[in-house]
């Protein structure tokens with residue numbers, strides 16, 4: 001992608017002085033909304049937007065680590081796939097979206113960032129109930145990198161509770177369309193907090209383990225990995241675990257994972273763009289195996305972060321527009 005002069009740009013960059021950030025109200029970051037780059041504090045949408053009123057939206061989140069996007073192509077594939085399935089259209093092609101994401105990161109100056117692209121159904125000028133009359137709205141933003149697990153949890157493993165809440169079934173909402181239907185996940189989180197856990201896993205419609213708020217889950221038994229096959233977002237980090245396992249000669253399959261199998265595993269970890277591969281060492285108050293972060297989990301965590309410098313899987317952010 002070219003990072004050319006201002007005259008060749010479809011979208012003008014703002015004077016850097018206008019991107020003053022109020023660190024007390026909003027995360028330090030830059031958004032793209034309605035054709036403009038803005039500080040996060042000014043990135044606002046209408047209360048009549050169907051994205052807000054009906055959760056009618058799709059999005060994707062990619063991260064930047066040490067100044068490089070990680071697997072951006074896969075995130076763009078998933079985002080454009082979601083747009084098509086939801087019959088949404090945006091006035092930007094793939095290269096333009098990539099350019100906007102680069103600009104948000106560059107203008108923010110962050111070298112480790114959480115970068116979101118999203119599209120809402122939008123609003124119709126007449127407040128029509130017909131979604132075809134809504135004007136779809138694309139936006140993007142870059143804020144500091146965040147992780148599901150903090151540094152201490154990464155070291156000692158997360159304490160997770162399995163809630164009895166059921167993830168919205170695929171027959172209702174195709175989980176491959178990354179979406180904001182999170183009421184099931186948020187209810188699961190409150191169940192977990194009530195039980196003294198740090199985060200939650202919820203179930204699929206057959207009572208097997210599905211996923212958690214913003215992450216997939218894997219278990220390791222006798223050296224073999226498995227992760228739930230149905231009713232879950234096909235996570236890019238989950239896919240990366242499959243790719244790393246193929247390279248490392250480890251067996252990894254997508255299959256039903258029962259609650260009992262998860263609790264009897266030798267190792268458990270969760271995966272997300274927000275944090276990568278993160279160990280779980282307590283489930284429902286009971287230690288996973290010996291409560292230590294397992295050898296396979298540790299090995300995959302190391303490989304995962306090593307690959308962030310690999311040009312085959314990562315691409316440098318162009319910081320020529322950086323405000324810092």
Ligand code: PLP
Nearest residue numbers: 214215216233235236237272273
């Ligand atoms: N499952 C859900 C419900 C999510 O929202 C996410 C990420 O936000 C994931 C799984 C993990 O997906 P990825 O690895 O692409 O970040």
